[in-house]
Amino acid sequence: xxxxxxxxxxxxxxxxxxxxxxxxxxxxxxxxxxxxxxxxxxxxxxxxxxxxxxxxxxxxxxxxxxxxxxxxxxxxxxxxxxxxxxxxxxxxxxxxxxxxxxxxxxxxxxxxxxxxxxxxxxxxxxxxxxxxxxxxxxxxxxxxxxxxxxxxxxxxxxxxxxxxxxxxxxxxxxxxxxxxxxxxxxxxxxxxxxxxxxxxxxxxxxxxxxxxxxxxxxxxxxxxxxxxxxxxxxxxxxxxxxxxxxxxxxxxxxxxxxxxxxxxxxxxxxxxxxxxxxxxxxxxxxxxxxxxxxxxxxxxxxxxxxxxxxxxxxxxxxxxxxxxxxxxxxxxxxxxxxxxxxxxxxxxxxxxxxxxxxxxxxxxxxxxxxxxxxxxxxxxxxxxxxxxxxxxxxxxxxxxxxxxxxxxxxxxxxxxxxxxxxxxxxxxxxxxx
Ligand code: URA
Ligand code: CA
Numbered sequence: 001x002x003x004x005x006x007x008x009x010x011x012x013x014x015x016x017x018x019x020x021x022x023x024x025x026x027x028x029x030x031x032x033x034x035x036x037x038x039x040x041x042x043x044x045x046x047x048x049x050x051x052x053x054x055x056x057x058x059x060x061x062x063x064x065x066x067x068x069x070x071x072x073x074x075x076x077x078x079x080x081x082x083x084x085x086x087x088x089x090x091x092x093x094x095x096x097x098x099x100x101x102x103x104x105x106x107x108x109x110x111x112x113x114x115x116x117x118x119x120x121x122x123x124x125x126x127x128x129x130x131x132x133x134x135x136x137x138x139x140x141x142x143x144x145x146x147x148x149x150x151x152x153x154x155x156x157x158x159x160x161x162x163x164x165x166x167x168x169x170x171x172x173x174x175x176x177x178x179x180x181x182x183x184x185x186x187x188x189x190x191x192x193x194x195x196x197x198x199x200x201x202x203x204x205x206x207x208x209x210x211x212x213x214x215x216x217x218x219x220x221x222x223x224x225x226x227x228x229x230x231x232x233x234x235x236x237x238x239x240x241x242x243x244x245x246x247x248x249x250x251x252x253x254x255x256x257x258x259x260x261x262x263x264x265x266x267x268x269x270x271x272x273x274x275x276x277x278x279x280x281x282x283x284x285x286x287x288x289x290x291x292x293x294x295x296x297x298x299x300x301x302x303x304x305x306x307x308x309x310x311x312x313x314x315x316x317x318x319x320x321x322x323x324x325x326x327x328x329x330x331x332x333x334x335x336x337x338x339x340x341x342x343x344x345x346x347x348x349x350x351x352x353x354x355x356x357x358x359x360x361x362x363x364x365x366x367x368x369x370x371x372x373x374x375x376x377x378x379x380x381x382x383x384x385x386x387x388x389x390x391x392x393x394x395x396x397x398x399x400x401x402x403x404x405x406x407x408x409x410x411x412x413x414x415x416x417x418x419x420x421x422x423x424x425x426x427x428x429x430x431x432x433x
Pocket of ligand 1: 165174183
């Protein structure tokens with residue numbers, strides 16, 4: 001096989017065979033095929049697209065390019081959730097104990113965050129004592145006994161994706177549905193997921209700004225999952241503004257506790273129920289999505305989801321008392337309000353700009369080496385569609401210093417006020433097959 005012929009075939013709109021796709025992925029991973037040929041191929045894919053079969057083959061070739069996690073020592077259907085990236089996205093902290101309370105095993109491998117706010121592990125580490133340094137055996141035992149455990153990411157998963165993603169980044173080939181879909185799905189499958197629930201974000205501040213593109217990406221990932229034997233469903237959700245009110249690690253833990261208590265922000269609860277229902281259905285703990293949703297509501301109302309969160313925290317060395325007394329979480333020394341410049345209705349809250357403001361406070365990492373401050377962040381007091389009076393606070397900044405001029409300026413630029421505005425619909429679509 002010669003790479004130049006495969007580039008030519010794709011350039012002219014042909015369909016590559018399973019062997020041809022494997023040849024490209026293996027050859028690129030081990031360095032036999034150079035960057036310039038793979039760039040030309042990626043650009044041909046960008047213009048010519050891939051069939052469903054090619055997409056599934058590309059995904060599995062990337063899975064097989066490195067190590068894979070074997071979760072067969074954990075009983076039950078391992079359902080994983082993936083979000084295409086949001087700001088203040090507290091869903092994982094709520095969903096993990098909620099879904100575990102329904103009896104679906106949550107065997108979560110998580111990473112630390114880069115940019116915006118921390119990752120799930122950073123957020124959990126805001127709980128005094130909590131750690132993710134479990135042995136592989138301990139991890140499996142915890143999930144089998146308590147239905148929930150979180151461990152740090154390890155192993156050389158999907159090296160082909162790492163290399164291809166870096167190449168796409170500098171060759172203007174990121175924005176290709178088959179390449180994005182296979183990239184995301186390969187990572188979830190390599191991490192051991194039997195079934196996958198996707199939260200595809202759309203709107204200003206999301207990776208997929210356009211709703212039509214978000215729908216196409218969701219459909220592409222669901223099709224890949226189902227072709228390779230991993231039942232997959234997706235929710236398309238709004239990210240024109242941050243989810244919930246809190247952005248920042250300890251602040252989001254507090255928000256998750258409120259939500260598990262049934263007192264959190266409506267949008268966060270709604271999205272957790274939509275994603276959680278799909279997880280519980282795919283995990284086999286309910287016969288339909290509707291039945292799953294009713295079960296989750298019952299687990300929230302009865303306090304069983306909150307109890308599961310306590311058990312999970314205690315299992316991993318954390319202080320479960322934070323659940324009843326969130327004041328035990330780290331708190332920032334300064335609280336500074338952001339007054340509205342004029343009266344009207346909040347009409348815009350660009351999520352990524354607000355995420356960047358939280359990062360500058362220290363809630364997220366500018367580079368992989370940055371230290372983060374788990375206590376700082378932003379708590380919104382208004383969301384899109386809310387009425388506001390001039391001088392009324394739009395948000396509270398939790399900071400380590402009083403010098404937050406830059407953050408105030410950024411937030412002012414990110415939040416728009418207009419004579420009228422309507423709250424956006426949160427759940428924009430559901431893809432189940
Ligand atoms: N996120 C990924 O993991 N892969 C892509 O290709 C794009 C976004
Ligand atoms: Ca939030």
